[in-house]
Amino acid sequence: MKTLLKYFFILAIIPALFLTSCKEDNDTAGVDNPAFETLQSYLVDNQMDLNQVISTTENGKFATKTIDGKYIIDIRKAVDFDASHLTGAVNSTLGNILETAKGADKEILVVCYTGQTAARGVVALRLSGYPNAKLLKWGMSGQGSPAKWDANVGDAAVGHENWTNDAPVNPSTFPAPILYTTATEPTEILKERVQAMLENTTWSVGNADVLATPENYQINNYFSETDWNGFGHFKGAYRLNPLTLDGSQIFNLDPNQTIVTYCYTGQTSSIITAYLHVLGYDKAKSLMFGMNGLNNSHSQWTDNTAITGNRWVVGAH
The missing domain is CATH 3.40.250.10 (Rhodanese-like domain)
Incomplete structure (x- = not known):
């Protein structure tokens, strides 16, 4: 009889142990797909879907060639910024761009070498309360420093098997x-x-x-x-x-x-x-x-x- 009771006791505690184990695993992992769904709903409801980050009726395309009247954040290396930069520009790293943006008193223009890294800064800004932020199209390559673009244009795909x-x-x-x-x-x-x-x-x-x-x-x-x-x-x-x-x-x-x-x-x-x-x-x-x-x-x-x-x-x- 004692053996039988012991057997039922073991059967009773196994589910409890399993559920406890699962709870600990979930606590360690944090939120998984519910977090994506929450983020998805928030971005859609607040007009920050991908097509709206790229271009909106109110804020326009993410890229511009217009420099006047902008708060310019230049994210190039300090040595290149010191050598030459747009009048009034402030130097920042990409990683610190949101902190730098706190000093902006007008629409933000992000500048890099070719316009490609600046795009990442624009996404960070447009999703962080600066919906009018734009990048300088072509970057400093379009402002008299064309070497990076000149060296990277070509016809690599022409005639290629892939x-x-x-x-x-x-x-x-x-x-x-x-x-x-x-x-x-x-x-x-x-x-x-x-x-x-x-x-x-x-x-x-x-x-x-x-x-x-x-x-x-x-x-x-x-x-x-x-x-x-x-x-x-x-x-x-x-x-x-x-x-x-x-x-x-x-x-x-x-x-x-x-x-x-x-x-x-x-x-x-x-x-x-x-x-x-x-x-x-x-x-x-x-x-x-x-x-x-x-x-x-x-x-x-x-x-x-x-x-x-x-x-x-x-x-x-």
């Missing part, structure tokens, strides 16, 4: 990234994720790597269908646009893959990549210099005048 005119890949659906956080308020989750994005230094990739092994990446072209067909694209590429939280395209991205976004100049793809980092797609990368490094001589630039201004012409800047 450049094609095939139809885009039919996308699958994937779960959202897991966000590990102890925060429950959406503003605090967003603050944590913006900081994580600013600390992510492995956000870019060169066209040679992607051309050589496109199968190592989930590649997304952020063009219109006209330009997708006109330029051609990486073998196996997707065309997910507008890629919004309010729609379903964001869930066509695999959080476990290295997602590479490419555009015309690398500035829009940098914006998208930074935004994806905020959402938890931490392996996402932006293709540096975009189509300008892949197919700069292509007639699509001149045949489609709507995009002509996104082509870098050596000697014209």
